Amino acid sequence: MITWFDALLITLWALLTALGARRGLSGLAWGLSGIALCFLANSLSGSPLAAALIALMLSAGMAVAISRLIPAPLEQPWHMAPGALGGFLLGGLLVCTAALSFPLDVQVTTRGPQGTYPSPSLPPAIYDAVRNSAVKNALRGVWGSGVAVKTLLIPDQVRGF
Structure with a gap:
């Protein structure tokens, strides 16, 4: 059965996929680095606050690096497909964590x-x-x-x- 919660999660997933497509090649780098940074922040810290701070600092550095390494992310129309993949992967991660984040x-x-x-x-x-x-x-x-x-x-x- 699909609930309103499922509709909300799928909408979030679609929005992140579209955002990745709009960013082009940097959307792919954004999605893959976002997943890697989440894993790294969760591995390095047992505290949610510390993991959030680690992720914030690492993501700021990654954003600067991506903007310098990929200066023209939408140079060709086909760049939208890898960007959509990056957004799809990061959106899937966020949907999974949101679905599993309620109290046990x-x-x-x-x-x-x-x-x-x-x-x-x-x-x-x-x-x-x-x-x-x-x-x-x-x-x-x-x-x-x-x-x-x-x-x-x-x-x-x-x-x-």
Whole structure:
């Protein structure tokens, strides 16, 4: 079932894809470097505030580097396709992290800690939209995936509950 939350996520994804296409070759560099910088910031820090500061500083440096390395990003019409790819990849990362960023409810049972995502303590409209989200359901395998994927998408869950 597609919820309003899914519609919001897909709209965000489409906007970032269009923005990447508009930026041309620098859109490709922007998307790929954005993914690499998110991974690096999440790897270097266990604190969300520190990761945000690291990402902000690295992204400012990357923006300057991209603008100097790619002076004419839309020189040819075909430059829009790689830019759209960069925006699509970065948009996919943002959609995945947004779908998996709500609170997790952890209960201790006889089998150990059991997590419920999203937490039932969310307001009912948000809880229903996220719980029934097709995007969130497609990302269910991330919780059991490797450390690299968790570091990129759900860095607060790398160490477990």
